[in-house]
Amino acid sequence: MNMKTPLKMLAVAMLSAFSAHSQTLPNVSLKDIEGNAVETASLVQEEGPTVFCFWATWCSPCKRELNNYAELYEDWVDETGVKIVAVSIDDQRSVNRVAPYVNSVGWEYEILLDPNRDFARALNVQNVPHTFVVDGEGNVVWSHNNYADGDEFELYEELLKLAE
Amino acid sequence: MMRAVEVKAAALLAWGLALGINPAQAQFGQEAEAPSISGNVAILWQSYAEDSLIGAVVPPAQTGYNAFANLRYNQGNFSAGVRYESYLNALLGFPGRFKGSGLGYRFARYADPDKGVDVTVGNFYDQFGSGLVFRSYEERLLGIDNAMDGFRVILKPLDGIQVKLIYGKQRFDFEDGLVNGPGVVRAVDLESDLNALLAGWAEKKTKVSLGGSFVSKFQPGTSFNVDSLVLAMPQNVGSWSARLNLLRKGWTAGVEYAGKINDPSADNGFTYRNGEAFLATLGYSQKGLGVLLTAKMVDNMSYRSDRDLRLFDLPINYIPAVTQQHTYNLAATLYPYATVITGETSASAEVFYTIPKGSRLGGKYGTKLSASFAAANSLDTTHYASDQVESVIYGYERNSWGPGDELYVRDFNFTASRKLNKTWKVKYAFYHFDFNTLTTPVTTDYKGIVNANIHVLETQWKVKPKQSLRTEFQGLWVGEDAEHPGDLQDKGHWATVLAEYTWSPHWFASVLDQYNFGNNDPEKRVHYVYAAAGYINGPHRLSLGYGKRREGIFCVGGVCRAVPASNGFEMTFTSSF
Numbered sequence: 001m002n003m004k005t006p007l008k009m010l011a012v013a014m015l016s017a018f019s020a021h022s023q024t025l026p027n028v029s030l031k032d033i034e035g036n037a038v039e040t041a042s043l044v045q046e047e048g049p050t051v052f053c054f055w056a057t058w059c060s061p062c063k064r065e066l067n068n069y070a071e072l073y074e075d076w077v078d079e080t081g082v083k084i085v086a087v088s089i090d091d092q093r094s095v096n097r098v099a100p101y102v103n104s105v106g107w108e109y110e111i112l113l114d115p116n117r118d119f120a121r122a123l124n125v126q127n128v129p130h131t132f133v134v135d136g137e138g139n140v141v142w143s144h145n146n147y148a149d150g151d152e153f154e155l156y157e158e159l160l161k162l163a164e
Numbered sequence: 165m166m167r168a169v170e171v172k173a174a175a176l177l178a179w180g181l182a183l184g185i186n187p188a189q190a191q192f193g194q195e196a197e198a199p200s201i202s203g204n205v206a207i208l209w210q211s212y213a214e215d216s217l218i219g220a221v222v223p224p225a226q227t228g229y230n231a232f233a234n235l236r237y238n239q240g241n242f243s244a245g246v247r248y249e250s251y252l253n254a255l256l257g258f259p260g261r262f263k264g265s266g267l268g269y270r271f272a273r274y275a276d277p278d279k280g281v282d283v284t285v286g287n288f289y290d291q292f293g294s295g296l297v298f299r300s301y302e303e304r305l306l307g308i309d310n311a312m313d314g315f316r317v318i319l320k321p322l323d324g325i326q327v328k329l330i331y332g333k334q335r336f337d338f339e340d341g342l343v344n345g346p347g348v349v350r351a352v353d354l355e356s357d358l359n360a361l362l363a364g365w366a367e368k369k370t371k372v373s374l375g376g377s378f379v380s381k382f383q384p385g386t387s388f389n390v391d392s393l394v395l396a397m398p399q400n401v402g403s404w405s406a407r408l409n410l411l412r413k414g415w416t417a418g419v420e421y422a423g424k425i426n427d428p429s430a431d432n433g434f435t436y437r438n439g440e441a442f443l444a445t446l447g448y449s450q451k452g453l454g455v456l457l458t459a460k461m462v463d464n465m466s467y468r469s470d471r472d473l474r475l476f477d478l479p480i481n482y483i484p485a486v487t488q489q490h491t492y493n494l495a496a497t498l499y500p501y502a503t504v505i506t507g508e509t510s511a512s513a514e515v516f517y518t519i520p521k522g523s524r525l526g527g528k529y530g531t532k533l534s535a536s537f538a539a540a541n542s543l544d545t546t547h548y549a550s551d552q553v554e555s556v557i558y559g560y561e562r563n564s565w566g567p568g569d570e571l572y573v574r575d576f577n578f579t580a581s582r583k584l585n586k587t588w589k590v591k592y593a594f595y596h597f598d599f600n601t602l603t604t605p606v607t608t609d610y611k612g613i614v615n616a617n618i619h620v621l622e623t624q625w626k627v628k629p630k631q632s633l634r635t636e637f638q639g640l641w642v643g644e645d646a647e648h649p650g651d652l653q654d655k656g657h658w659a660t661v662l663a664e665y666t667w668s669p670h671w672f673a674s675v676l677d678q679y680n681f682g683n684n685d686p687e688k689r690v691h692y693v694y695a696a697a698g699y700i701n702g703p704h705r706l707s708l709g710y711g712k713r714r715e716g717i718f719c720v721g722g723v724c725r726a727v728p729a730s731n732g733f734e735m736t737f738t739s740s741f
Binding site: 023024026027029034035037039058059060071091092093094096097099100101102103104105106115116117118121122123124125126127130142143144145146148149150151153154 | 289295304409451666
């Protein structure tokens with residue numbers, strides 16, 4: 001058997017499966033910083049957008065992003081009904097730093113721990129920060145793999161579209 | 165050439181996909197969930213030019229090229245995926261033995277959370293507890309990947325009980341496809357969340373979870389001789405761990421203990437001591453304040469599915485370093501510490517505090533402070549005299565869990581950051597390291613303790629709402645070389661300047677200059693200038709860079725790898741869909 005056959009089978013199977021369909025948020029079982037088991041799909045709000053931000057305690061742009069959103073979060077919630085979920089990909093070296101850091105800076109987000117990167121892998125995250133906006137049906141409608149100051153304007157516009 | 169096992173796996177996957185895809189075939193008239201396909205691509209390309217001053221060499225292929233593409237299929241509870249990889253040839257700094265193109269990862273998985281069943285066939289990553297006895301993971305940018313290849317079953321028979329069963333081999337190499345190591349890894353983990361399991365505990369304020377693991381590896385081996393002794397090679401080596409985690413209103417506490425039976429290996433000089441490790445953490449946090457204490461002892465805990473390998477190859481377990489992964493260039497890449505897995509006693513303490521906004525000290529927006537101290541020493545041991553049989557068989561005995569005489573690392577650091585007004589932010593960081601380059605060989609230029617002080621000033625100026633300029637000024641000063649008075653330790657003093665301009669949401673440009681102004685050799689007082697620019701569009705990102713990279717340690721997350729000096733162009737493209 002040469003190598004082409006299984007690859008061809010795979011390609012055919014995948015192509016025939018393809019429909020113009022945006023990715024739905026994968027359901028992965030994680031823990032939050034209070035130790036509760038959380039199914040990621042259960043965090044998607046039916047009313048209003050849900051934002052998933054992948055970050056780590058060792059990632060400076062990630063912390064800049066989430067600290068900047070924190071200043072705007074109350075207004076965003078009022079105007080768009082958004083919920084932000086910050087998913088830490090810290091591994092065992094730093095996962096215990098997540099709760100002390102988050103509480104010290106006072107983020108009001110839901111915080112998930114993904115030390116094995118199951119959720120990150122299911123969403124094809126390669127590096128952090130990576131931010132996803134999910135609509136009320138659980139479809140990923142927008143994502144951005146970077147953070148620079150000012151990116152919150154683009155995110156805010158996406159949130160407004162979903163809030164309409 | 166593709167290996168038979170991969171052909172089979174890929175065929176199996178294609179078959180699984182073919183079964184899963186057609187909504188019309190949904191059984192029993194249930195409405196099938198819509199299938200979806202997603203994935204990502206990463207391409208890293210680099211050209212090399214010679215620069216004898218910094219030690220940059222040109223490999224025979226003149227360029228390096230690593231590429232990865234993941235394709236993932238999802239339908240309801242079923243998912244499957246493959247990763248195609250290319251190393252044509254591998255970038256310098258990656259394991260040079262990675263060669264060619266092919267499938268490096270493939271899996272099919274069925275997970276039904278309602279019934280508590282989750283089965284994976286093929287490759288997977290997983291971790292038990294804090295990883296002291298089992299962790300398979302990847303850091304693709306470092307070429308680190310010890311993915312399991314086999315079967316994993318996760319069952320949740322009762323609320324609050326989870327059992328994991330794992331059988332497989334581990335990824336070791338890449339030669340036109342995945343190459344596994346020789347050993348077999350078998351593992352079981354049981355975790356219990358007592359608040360969900362026990363009647364009446366659901367409402368308790370204290371949350372308790374317990375876990376236990378057993379891991380066994382098999383690798384064929386034959387007896388060997390040392391002097392007149394004939395020593396049998398253990399072919400099956402077991403390890404186990406038990407853990408307890410408590411959580412109550414801002415407090416967290418965790419302990420884990422791991423043991424391992426005799427496991428002669430290249431890491432421990434083929435001796436027969438049992439291994440042990442102990443890890444404890446205590447944390448407290450409330451709004452504005454966070455504190456974390458950790459203690460860790462490690463004795464002979466190298467555990468690999470090939471006893472002859474070292475460093476990054478085929479680890480079964482993972483023992484994190486006690487120090488933080490720093491983010492600023494000079495603090496992160498010159499003296500990063502890694503656990504000495506053969507033996508170490510370490511502890512750390514860290515405090516985060518935010519001075520409230522509006523207060524006299526905190527200013528209008530508040531001020532964020534953090535301080536941390538980490539220390540690691542050798543274990544407190546006594547070596548057997550070299551004429552004793554015990555010296556050959558066990559090497560040493562441990563006197564206590566306390567620290568031994570040899571310093572491995574001290575790391576103290578402090579940061580303060582503050583938003584001054586709508587357009588300016590400023591951050592200051594100070595680090596002091598005492599770093600033993602004999603036990604953590606991050607440099608070939610100096611053997612001994614390096615004493616380094618680092619100061620960093622970072623500023624950010626919001627030029628316009630969507631444009632900002634970020635700068636970093638960093639300096640690293642080392643102590644005097646005790647053996648060569650008048651000389652400085654290692655490579656001497658360094659300075660780094662970084663300027664980065666961003667136009668949200670699409671563009672960035674940056675210039676980095678690392679200047680080794682204090683090198684003992686005036687010829688080597690070199691500027692390493694590197695410029696980069698990039699374009700980002702949602703999940704797609706392209707960046708181009710040109711310049712000199714110094715020889716050093718490149719870290720992602722908690723893991724670091726040495727990369728050689730280089731001089732040339734770099735292109736990186738990442739995308740997900």
